[in-house]
Amino acid sequence: MRNMNLYSRRDKLFVYANMVLIGIFTLSTLYPFIYIAAISFSSGFAATAGKVVLTPIEMTFAAYERVLSAPEFWRSYMNTFIYTIGGTIVSLVIVIPGAYALSRPQLMGRRFFNLLVAFTMWFHAGMIPFWLNMRDLGLLDSYFGIIIGFAVNAFNIILLRNFFESIPRSFEEAARMDGANEFQILWKVYIPLSKASIATITLFCVVARWNGFFWAMILLTDEGKIPLQVYLRQTIQSLGDDEEFSATLLTAPYSVETVTAAIIVCSIIPVLIFYPFIQKYFNKGILLGGVKE
């Protein structure tokens, strides 16, 4: 952190105005979370009738009792962790070397390979061919299929490659003099210098995995393997239908809204805990970045 004496007096106004603006925006973005949390602690009826605005109405823990007592919830929660951690590790193991290689000037056909990667951002096979391909690879209904099948994302590669390219050549020269090979240069020079960017990519992988549900829904047939987001959707469906058919649920302590909200709160908490670990790499002074020039 740069310290206070770097700021002149004329900067003070700028700094405070900035803080106020950020504060307002932050509060507004906090609202959805407060709203969800308030719903999760409200009575089913109050939530269904849309009476909750800021604070819980007819405070109850019923939704959490319902959610936390379901073994399916814990199993899908566990699965989400498996997919997120496994998927992120696999992604990084493939993407970091790939991005590094694509940033190397001595790579023959570099433009071609970069285009090959970028092309996939716009041209997609479509659901059915992708599914058939996964089936032919024997990756349906398996943890491994979900982990490996979505490992590489063109956006992440390009982003990381771009970061690698902005590191000045001079940093690797010393290592090269000492006879370091490409693996060592990547490991000892580029990775330590790109902690912030790798942290970013890691975050993107984690978030994509954490939120992802569509392919898990399509590829997995075993209910025991589904991640939390799919479980959430199934819960909404079954509880919602129950309510549609029965007026007695109006008096039940929870409703599809409160249970959904409780699951969302549970799914956001790990994200909240995780972010600071990534965030610390965004602070200045920890690393020596470079400017391409």
Added chain:
Amino acid sequence: MQHLKLAALALATTALTPALPALADDHHKITDKPLELTVHMHGKRYQSYDESWPVEREACAWTNVCLKNATVGSNSNDSREAMNLLLASGDLPDIVGSEMFKDAANQFGPEGAFVPLNDLIDEHAPNLRAFFEARPELKAAVSAADGNMYYIPYLPDGKFGRGYFIRYDWLEALGLEVPQTVADYEAVLTAFRDQDPNGNGIKDEIPFFARQWEELIRLVTLWDGRSSGSDTPHDFLVEAGMIQHPYAQEGYRDGIKNLARWYAEGLVDAEVFTRGSSAREFLLSENLGGSTHDWFASTSGYNTTLSDSIAGFEFKAMAPPASPSGRRLEEHRRIPVKPDGWAISYANKHPVETIKYFDFWFSEEGRRLANFGVEGQHHDMVDGKPIFKEEILTNGRPVNSQMYEIGGQLPGRGYHQDYNYEIQWTNEYALEGLALYEAGDYLTDQFLGVAFNQKEQKVYDKYWSQIRTYMLERQQAWILGTGDVEADWDDYLSQLDRMGLNEVLKVMQSAYDRQYGKG
């Protein structure tokens, strides 16, 4: 935990086994040697077939035909998506059952995916044959363009779906009668708006509200218009053997004109288009809503749940108000045949046994099993009628949800529903409403859909979606007051014409004539 559960299940089944032989006499036995058939079965609430469902075990014991789960896409809650994956894989199990199956069955059946059932039914399935002989229009409704039947449908029972509901206690408070005509209805809604029936001193009442804005459009029936010919919104209808679209009819124009007026005058919820599913809970529990058009069972339920919080709360059904021409029409009704059901795939080596198995579910015992679960476990026979066990009726969960869990009431299985199953858990206010509607005979015939041949399908696909979009855009604009339906009407009709409405009607008519027989 899991072990305990399994142990309990094992106990339960062993305890039952002694009872089975008594039930399982031989007259339903299809084969001597047990036959195992694979099945894809997908529905929103039961995303795959489960061999351990008590209903299935019972059916297996009776028929000696046992199904084995081979469901694809069982974590998706979209049955069509699961079906598409199954078909794309090219690897079909013996039996394919699903919700929203009709289009796939009637498109891919003729392409060879499924076996035509007509001859099989005639030769091997007496119950099915008898059923469809009695209801030829249902047979026509599920048949493909080539005249063959490719799937056995799920056939719901019961007539009434939605009805008009009004606050009887408000009527009483304002000294008003239950409205009998559309003019009365307007007067009552106006009184609800102006005379503070909830007595809080604020003019905050919302005379008419709806959870789905389509139910507002349905009010065009009060002026002899129509909003749909089936239980799907905005559908075509049949009048004197001719296919028409309700949104191109005079009555619709008059209806929309009046609804626009109601909307402008505040007789209709100003936020009807965005309030969404919470409208009913919110407006009733806040003592704001006066009248709606919604499902009998769930809407009646508020009389119980809100009786404590709102003194004298009485939200009950009323007969459809008569239109200026004197017609009382309840447009919505349950459809007698759903696009759900099951079929025999081309890969099935035992089509005869399979159709016999399908037929079993149309036998008396089979139908009872599909509707009420296993005798002794889920229902008892009282005076020759199946009555659900007390614990099933009183545990607070809807009976249909409980049935799904044991393999009963599955739309992915072709069967004929028995409305008695639902009556047993319908509350008294709803039953009262149903009796009122039954007495009045307010329903009309439904359009049960057509099966296109390829050429017709092309025409329909090309034009229809866009015509529909245009119709809905205009409709909402008129109600919101950004356009005057009377002034715009001729332009609207000629635009529909330009967009190909007549082409669509023509192919629908030709399909309809082929399917249901002219005249």
Added chain:
Amino acid sequence: MMRAEDTPPAREQDARVPGAAKARLGAALARFLFRLRQDWQVYLLLAPTVIWILVFLYKPMYGLQIAFKDYSIFRGIEGSPWIGFEHFETLFASDQFVRAVWNTIKISALSLLIGFPMPIILALMFNEILKDTFKRTAQTIVYLPHFISSVIIAGIVITAFSPSAGIVNTFLQWLGLEPVYFLTKPEWFRPIFVGTTIWQEAGFQSIVFLAAIAGVNPSLYESAVVDGASRWQMMWKITIPSIMPTIIIMLIIRIGNLMEVSFEMIILLYQPATYETADVVNTFIYRQGIVGGQYDLAAAAGLFNAVVAFVLVMTANTISKRLSRTSLW
């Protein structure tokens, strides 16, 4: 494929002598093999990425051909008959599709114009916060809406703009204005939609720029302070130029996403009354699909989107390469 400096210097001289051509080919091959051997480590590092992309993304791309076929799921892609450009003709014959294309472009252009700078501004603003705890907490919060599903966000927006109870109309009434039923007004759809997505995503999108700012060499700031530069000047003279490559890459990618509009959010917020401005290509196809379940037509529209996006990106990429030497490929 080869870069300019790799081509042999003597290319024109004896092009017509077959022996020489052969020799040149041989030499090129030798040089290729030599470089392959010399830089094999780089290719080894690249291999997993390329193999993965080929196996998981390119291999199933044969499926794109259904855009030109009368696709029957049961008959399969090979078994379905070719019909040429019929799907494209169907699409472009429809006024509503053309309207949807324009709506897509207009919504995207608006969100590009406002939505693209927002995360950058946010990241720069975060960078100017002194209090560490405040900064960390605020950063954590602004990225939260990204984790809340569109259904809930849309619900909040619908409530906020509701004519009877919404905060926006309450404010308007307080100012003495008439309440407006915003979500049925075509002219309000774009601002509401774009505003919602910015509000939901700006925090998350700012992370890339935060990371880029973290990579700026601190010594640059130190010398600027010695020169007496203000915070404002440092931001313009040091921070922004330093993160320019990231900004440009993100801009090119963003331009490439011009045809992609958050479909789920539109479905939740639009009404027939607002189709006029709200109906985009994806929602148009979605409604078409409800009627026919038409994968082939959807594939045609998807291919059209992809080609438009690709042309836009190529253009942006070329311009960027000329001006800044930053490029996607």
